[in-house]
Amino acid sequence: MSSYSHDTVPTQFVEANGIRFAYRRFGKNGAVPIVLNIHFRGTMDHWDPLITDGLAKEREVILFDNAGVGASSGKVPATFPDMATDAIAFIRALGIGKADILGYSIGGKVAQEIAVQAPDLVRKLVLVGTGPRGADTDDSKSAEIFAATYDPPEHLWIAAHFLPNAAGRAAGLKYLERKWRRKDRSPEVTEEAAAVQYAAIVKSNEKTEGVWDYLKQIRQPVLVVEGSNDLIIPTINGFTLQQHLPNAQLIVYPDSSHASFYQYPELFLAHASLFLNG
Amino acid sequence: MSSYSHDTVPTQFVEANGIRFAYRRFGKNGAVPIVLNIHFRGTMDHWDPLITDGLAKEREVILFDNAGVGASSGKVPATFPDMATDAIAFIRALGIGKADILGYSIGGKVAQEIAVQAPDLVRKLVLVGTGPRGADTDDSKSAEIFAATYDPPEHLWIAAHFLPNAAGRAAGLKYLERKWRRKDRSPEVTEEAAAVQYAAIVKSNEKTEGVWDYLKQIRQPVLVVEGSNDLIIPTINGFTLQQHLPNAQLIVYPDSSHASFYQYPELFLAHASLFLNG
Numbered sequence: 001m002s003s004y005s006h007d008t009v010p011t012q013f014v015e016a017n018g019i020r021f022a023y024r025r026f027g028k029n030g031a032v033p034i035v036l037n038i039h040f041r042g043t044m045d046h047w048d049p050l051i052t053d054g055l056a057k058e059r060e061v062i063l064f065d066n067a068g069v070g071a072s073s074g075k076v077p078a079t080f081p082d083m084a085t086d087a088i089a090f091i092r093a094l095g096i097g098k099a100d101i102l103g104y105s106i107g108g109k110v111a112q113e114i115a116v117q118a119p120d121l122v123r124k125l126v127l128v129g130t131g132p133r134g135a136d137t138d139d140s141k142s143a144e145i146f147a148a149t150y151d152p153p154e155h156l157w158i159a160a161h162f163l164p165n166a167a168g169r170a171a172g173l174k175y176l177e178r179k180w181r182r183k184d185r186s187p188e189v190t191e192e193a194a195a196v197q198y199a200a201i202v203k204s205n206e207k208t209e210g211v212w213d214y215l216k217q218i219r220q221p222v223l224v225v226e227g228s229n230d231l232i233i234p235t236i237n238g239f240t241l242q243q244h245l246p247n248a249q250l251i252v253y254p255d256s257s258h259a260s261f262y263q264y265p266e267l268f269l270a271h272a273s274l275f276l277n278g
Numbered sequence: 279m280s281s282y283s284h285d286t287v288p289t290q291f292v293e294a295n296g297i298r299f300a301y302r303r304f305g306k307n308g309a310v311p312i313v314l315n316i317h318f319r320g321t322m323d324h325w326d327p328l329i330t331d332g333l334a335k336e337r338e339v340i341l342f343d344n345a346g347v348g349a350s351s352g353k354v355p356a357t358f359p360d361m362a363t364d365a366i367a368f369i370r371a372l373g374i375g376k377a378d379i380l381g382y383s384i385g386g387k388v389a390q391e392i393a394v395q396a397p398d399l400v401r402k403l404v405l406v407g408t409g410p411r412g413a414d415t416d417d418s419k420s421a422e423i424f425a426a427t428y429d430p431p432e433h434l435w436i437a438a439h440f441l442p443n444a445a446g447r448a449a450g451l452k453y454l455e456r457k458w459r460r461k462d463r464s465p466e467v468t469e470e471a472a473a474v475q476y477a478a479i480v481k482s483n484e485k486t487e488g489v490w491d492y493l494k495q496i497r498q499p500v501l502v503v504e505g506s507n508d509l510i511i512p513t514i515n516g517f518t519l520q521q522h523l524p525n526a527q528l529i530v531y532p533d534s535s536h537a538s539f540y541q542y543p544e545l546f547l548a549h550a551s552l553f554l555n556g
Contacts, residue, residue: 221532228520239517242506242530250530252520254499267556274548 005056006049007182011071016093017086022071022186023064023094027056032123034100034276035062035091037107037114039129039160040146040201041194043070043186046157048262049178054269059100059276064090066110068193070186076196080106080204084113088121100276102126105233105258106197109133109204115218125218126272128225129258131237132244133204134211141231161259163229168256171263215244222248223275225268227256249275283334284327285460289349294371295364300349300464301342301372305334310401312378312554313340313369315385315392317407318424318479319472321348321464324435326540327456332547337378337554342368344388346471348464354474358384358482362391369399378554380404383511383536384475387411387482393496402554403500407508407536409515410522411482412489419509439537441507446534449541493522500526501553503546505534527553 004010004026014021024044025033034055038046044063055061067074067086077083087110091099100123103111108130115122131137145159157179158172189197222245226238235252242250251271253260261268282288282304292299302322303311312333316324322341333339345352345364355361365388369377378401381389386408393400409415428434435457436450467475500523504516513530520528529549531538539546 228526235521236517239514239530242532243513245532247532248506249532250528252517252528254520254523254525254527267552270552271549274545278545 006047006052011044011184011186014090014093017067017074017089019067019072019074019086019089021064021067021090021093023062023090025060025062025094027061028058029060031059032098032100033060033062033096034102034126035064035087035096037066037087037101037103037110038063038069039105039107040197041189042105042107043189045070045182045185046179048175048259048265049181050265051261051268054265055102055272058273062091062094062099065186066090068196069189076193077200078196078203079200080109081113081117083110083200084117087114088118091121097121098123100124100126102128103130104128104261105130106201112215112218115220116214119217119219122220124220124276125222126225126275127222127238127241128261129227129230129233130224130241131233132212132215132241134207135205135233135237136240137205137234139234142233145231160232161257161262163227163231163255163257165255168263175259175262212240212244215241216246219246221275223272224248224250225261225271226250226252227258227260227263228252228254229256230258230260232258284325284330289322289462289464292368292371295345295352295367297345297350297352297364297367299342299345299368299371301340301368303338303340303372305339306336307338309337310376310378311338311340311374312380312404313342313365313374315344315365315379315381315388316341316347317383317385318475319467320383320385321467323348323460323463324457326453326537326543327459328543329539329546332543333380333550336551340369340372340377343464344368346474347467354471355478356474356481357478358387359391359395361388361478362395365392366396366399375399376401378402378404380406381408382406382539383408384479390493390496393498394492397495397497400498402498403496404503404550404553405500405516405519406503406539407505407511408519409511410490410493410519412485413483413515414512414518415483417512420511423509438510439535439540441505441509441533441535443533446541453537453540490518490522493519494524497524499553501550502526502528503539503549504528504530505536505538505541506530506532507534508536508538510536
C-alpha cells in the first residue's frame with residue numbers, strides 16, 4: 001500500500017503515441033490495477049475521492065487525462081475508438097499487461113472501445129452511467145443541463161451528476177466538497193476540446209442497423225451501474241448494455257441520476273469489490 | 279442461532295384465518311425475520327437450501343406453505359391479493375410485527391400485495407424473477423416449459439429455473455441435489471391447486487390503464503433480482519418494477535433465467551446481505 005491518497009498522490013507523466021500523458025497512480029499493489037476513464041469535460045480532478053480512495057484499498061488505481069484533456073498534451077480525437085487507442089497506448093506505456101477498466105459516462109464509451117481494440121489487455125469492465133454505440137438519448141436532458149448557467153458555475157456538476165431533489169442536491173454538495181479538497185489540479189477541459197468531445201458523442205449516438213452487434217465481442221465480465229433516472233444518458237441504455245453484452249451484471253440504484261456511484265459511494269464500492277474480486 | 283438448518287428444522291403449525299399453516303423457522307435470532315414466498319407449484323421444499331441457510335446466518339428465516347399448498351390446510355384463493363391476505367394472517371399469527379418479505383416468481387407477486395395491504399408489517403422486500411401486475415409476458419416460454427414432459431419429471435424444475443445451456447443445466451442438477459437432501463417433506467402441490475394458481479397468474483397479467491400505479495404505494499426499500507434471460511417472467515419486468523417502485527434497486531445477473539439466485543447463490547447472498555443490512 002502506497003501512502004498516497006487521491007488528494008496527495010503526485011502527478012506523473014509518460015509518453016506514448018506522441019502524447020505526454022498526465023496520470024496518477026496509487027493504492028494497494030499486487031492486484032490487477034484499475035484504470036479510470038472520466039466523463040465529458042472531465043479531468044483526473046473530477047473523480048469523487050471517496051470512490052477512488054475506496055477502490056485503492058484493494059487495488060492500484062490509475063487516473064489519467066486522455067489526449068488533449070487536462071494536463072496531457074495532444075488533441076482530443078474525433079471519435080471514442082480513437083480516444084480508446086490513445087488510452088491503450090497510455091496503459092501499455094506504463095508496462096501494464098492486464099487491467100480492469102472503469103468508465104463513467106463517455107468514459108464508459110471509451111472503456112468499451114478499449115475492450116474491443118485490446119481484448120487481451122482487459123480483465124474486467126465497470127461501466128457507470130453510460131450506454132452503447134447508438135445509445136437511446138430521446139429522454140436525455142444533457143443539452144439543457146450543459147447549456148444552462150449556474151451560480152456558482154461549478155454547480156453545473158450537481159445538475160449533471162445528480163437528481164434535482166433534496167437528496168440529489170445534498171449528495172452533490174458533498175461531492176463538490178470532496179472534489180475540491182485537492183490543491184494540485186489538472187487544468188479544466190478547454191472549450192475547444194469539449195466541442196470535439198461533443199462531436200464524438202453525436203457521432204457515437206448514430207443509430208444504424210446492427211449498431212449493438214459489437215457488444216458481442218466484449219467477452220470479459222462487465223458490471224454496468226445505472227441511476228434510476230439518468231438525466232444525461234438515459235437508464236434504459238444500461239439495460240441495453242446488459243442484454244447485449246455476453247457476460248454483464250447490471251445494478252440500478254434508486255433515486256439517482258448520472259452519477260449514481262457518487263450518490264451511493266459505499267454501496268457502489270461494496271458492489272464493485274464483489275464484482276472485481278469475484 | 280438455533281442449531282437447525284434447512285434440512286433439519288421441524289415443521290410447525292399455526293392457525294390463522296381459518297387455515298392451519300405449516301411453517302419452518304430457523305436461523306439467527308434478533309434481526310427482523312425474513313418470510314419467503316415460493317413460486318408456482320412450489321412448497322417449502324422447493325427452496326434452495328443454499329439460499330435459505332445462507333440467509334439464516336444473519337437473520338431468522340421463515341418458510342411456509344400458503345393456504346391450499348403443501349402441508350397447509352385451506353384452498354388456494356383465486357387472486358394474489360387474497361393469497362397475500364392469508365400470508366399476512368400467518369405472519370401476524372406468529373406474533374411478528376415487522377418482517378422482511380422475499381418472493382420468487384408468483385411469490386414475488388404475493389410479496390408485493392403483502393406490502394400493499396400491510397405496509398406497517400413490511401420492512402424491506404426482495405423480489406426475485408417476478409414482475410408487476412400487468413406483467414409483459416410476450417416473450418415468456420412458461421406455457422411450453424410447464425406443458426412439456428421431463429424424464430425424470432423433476433427435471434421440469436431445471437427447465438423452469440435455468441437456461442437450457444451447459445451452465446444452466448449444471449446449476450440445475452446441483453440445485454436438485456440440494457433440494458432433495460431433506461427427507462421430511464411437504465406434499466407436492468395438487469393439480470387442482472396449481473390450476474387455481476394458474477388462473478391467478480392469468481388474472482394478474484391483465485393489462486389495464488394505470489395497472490402499475492399501485493407500485494407507488496410500496497414505499498419500502500425493494501431489491502429486485504433478475505436473470506438476464508428470464509424464460510418464465512421476462513427480464514424486462516424487473517426493469518419495470520425498478521422504474522415504477524419509489525425505492526428499488528435492481529440487480530440483473532448474466533447468463534441466467536428465472537432462478538438467477540440459484541445460479542449465483544453466493545453472489546446473491548452477498549447482495550441480499552448488503553441490501554438487508556444497509
